[in-house]
Amino acid sequence: MKNVIASFTIFIFLIFGIIFSIKYIEKTCNFYKMEASNLENVLINNDWEDAYKLSNTFLDSWEKDSKIIAIFVDHHHIDTVYTEALKLTQYTKCKDKSNSLASVHTLKFLMDDIIDYQKLTFQNIF
Template structure:
């Protein structure tokens, strides 16, 4: 009986940890994506200074979140975010509207799908 209780307790801790990690990733990805959205809005309007400021704010926000995300998320996905952010910043700097928008949308898509990939489900196990 004692062994069963220990197994149940460990399983409950694993599930609680997974739920906590998912909620953290969901919350922080929403925050990052809101910054990407404002960046896209500025790019669409051709407001390059504001787009640059928004990209800088996104870079700072990502800097705060990156270390925690590195613990919870596959490093390949962290690298994809980094590379996409670098490309978006460069396209904004060169005022290339179509490439800036495309890369910003790519970055948003990467950030958006990460919490769902980390969710404990049969689909992610198989």
């Protein structure tokens, strides 16, 4: 009987851990998608100083949050976002609008990809 109770308790903790991790990743990635959208609007308006500041803020925030996200997400995704954010800082510094907008779009796509990769679906299980 003790084994059944212990197994059930571990199972419940596992379910809560999965739910917590999915919600945390969705919340964090949606935050970064909003930051990327704000950055995109600044780039469209050709405000390069603000764009450079926002891109550096994005990079610094991602460096901090990626340490926690790394517990739940494949490191390839984290490294790809980091690399793209680094490129974005240089594109905004050089005032390269087309590459800056492309990087922002890539960052949004990567955030969606991380969310989709973590959802509990048959495709992700098998």
